[in-house]
Amino acid sequence: MRANVEVLIVEDDAETLEELRAHFVRKRFHPLATRSAVHAVRALRNNAESTRPVLAVVDWDLSKAPDQSLSSGDVLALLARELPDCLTIVYSANIDSFRVRSEIHRAHPRAWLHDKRDGDASLMERVDRMLDQTVEDLRVSEGSVVIHLPTLAEHHHREAVRLVVHHPEIVTFHSDTATKAVRRFKGWLNQQGSAMTVVSHGNRKYRLGHRP
Amino acid sequence: MVQRGVVSVAGGVPTIAAHDWVLAMVSAVGTERRVLVVGDDTELATALRDRLDRAYVTVIEVPRGGELEAIRACRPWPWMVVGAGANVDSAVAAELGRGPTLLVWRGSPPAGLPAHAIAADRFTVVAGTVATALGAEVAGMRLAIGSGLDMPDGRHLASPCLEALVASHPRPLFAPSRLTASAARALAAHGVPLRPRPAPGGGTVLARAEQS
Numbered sequence: 001m002r003a004n005v006e007v008l009i010v011e012d013d014a015e016t017l018e019e020l021r022a023h024f025v026r027k028r029f030h031p032l033a034t035r036s037a038v039h040a041v042r043a044l045r046n047n048a049e050s051t052r053p054v055l056a057v058v059d060w061d062l063s064k065a066p067d068q069s070l071s072s073g074d075v076l077a078l079l080a081r082e083l084p085d086c087l088t089i090v091y092s093a094n095i096d097s098f099r100v101r102s103e104i105h106r107a108h109p110r111a112w113l114h115d116k117r118d119g120d121a122s123l124m125e126r127v128d129r130m131l132d133q134t135v136e137d138l139r140v141s142e143g144s145v146v147i148h149l150p151t152l153a154e155h156h157h158r159e160a161v162r163l164v165v166h167h168p169e170i171v172t173f174h175s176d177t178a179t180k181a182v183r184r185f186k187g188w189l190n191q192q193g194s195a196m197t198v199v200s201h202g203n204r205k206y207r208l209g210h211r212p
Numbered sequence: 213m214v215q216r217g218v219v220s221v222a223g224g225v226p227t228i229a230a231h232d233w234v235l236a237m238v239s240a241v242g243t244e245r246r247v248l249v250v251g252d253d254t255e256l257a258t259a260l261r262d263r264l265d266r267a268y269v270t271v272i273e274v275p276r277g278g279e280l281e282a283i284r285a286c287r288p289w290p291w292m293v294v295g296a297g298a299n300v301d302s303a304v305a306a307e308l309g310r311g312p313t314l315l316v317w318r319g320s321p322p323a324g325l326p327a328h329a330i331a332a333d334r335f336t337v338v339a340g341t342v343a344t345a346l347g348a349e350v351a352g353m354r355l356a357i358g359s360g361l362d363m364p365d366g367r368h369l370a371s372p373c374l375e376a377l378v379a380s381h382p383r384p385l386f387a388p389s390r391l392t393a394s395a396a397r398a399l400a401a402h403g404v405p406l407r408p409r410p411a412p413g414g415g416t417v418l419a420r421a422e423q424s
Binding site: 084098201202 | 240242243244254255257258261266267270271272273275357358359360366368370
């Protein structure tokens, strides 16, 4: 299994897509870059067992996509339904419009919104802030490593990354492999004497919380 | 849920034939704390979402006609329904009586809703009522991130009925007795000196446990 964390990018403009893809490659993420909603859905469907992106960056307006038979709303609906723990950023030049926000959130009630008029650099900064999370004495680095800052000890697993980037929210893990990884991460946190621990909410739901 | 032949998007939008997958029509089933927004105010959900802490609650805009499906997708029942408009379908009202769901209505609540529905004349009152419920603290019990309660003994408790009673406190809430009995056992197990009691005007409230 790849340890590097996947990021789904849906952007109909080829140049912007390449910029975003290159940005995530530099940060050691594994980008799944697509120019249309159809390709995005296909990428998620064809690799459903192995692909659980930690982040999706979706352009709301895909009018330049080579295939128009699905919309960004379809991708968002799929993400909301089947990958609810994937942080999802939707960007649009009309993000201030109630109608657009309503349509986005009908498809994905927990999507984060970003204003396209702020430029690509602003989007990448926003993404970096979300992914390079620092939580107390833990920091995510290069998309695949959680670092315990006082000891500089490293824990390499994408499920650990997922827990840190979602802090303080609850994450549902969907396989025994993933829950085992979470328990190993908890053991590692104990070993390092971290201020944080993994809190179980039952039914494969966990969150990163402060050690009591 | 995946079938061949039809594609649809979330929120009850009609299906689109074309591809060999289905983004199923049914709302994603969820156990996290949800506020369902129903009725004729298209901006209510978007405005409410901006005001609430997403770590604690997910706001879901329910399209007209999708109310029953959205309510049934909440396990075991929605934490809260926020509505607007003079009418509500009788089947929807009946479904809302199945569990102790908090109800806030902009304007006068329509006939048929459980009597604990709160009337709010302005959006700020709606938002304030929801925020107050989310931030409720009763005898050291607080709503936890995601779902359930943080108990005064430091443990997490998954008890949707008690969660509703805490969020509603001190207002009474209509809840089936089998659910309040379970909440009473949970309170006793955590050493909290409160029990669900019938309120003088109907419904159930949390009141000091009688000394044995």
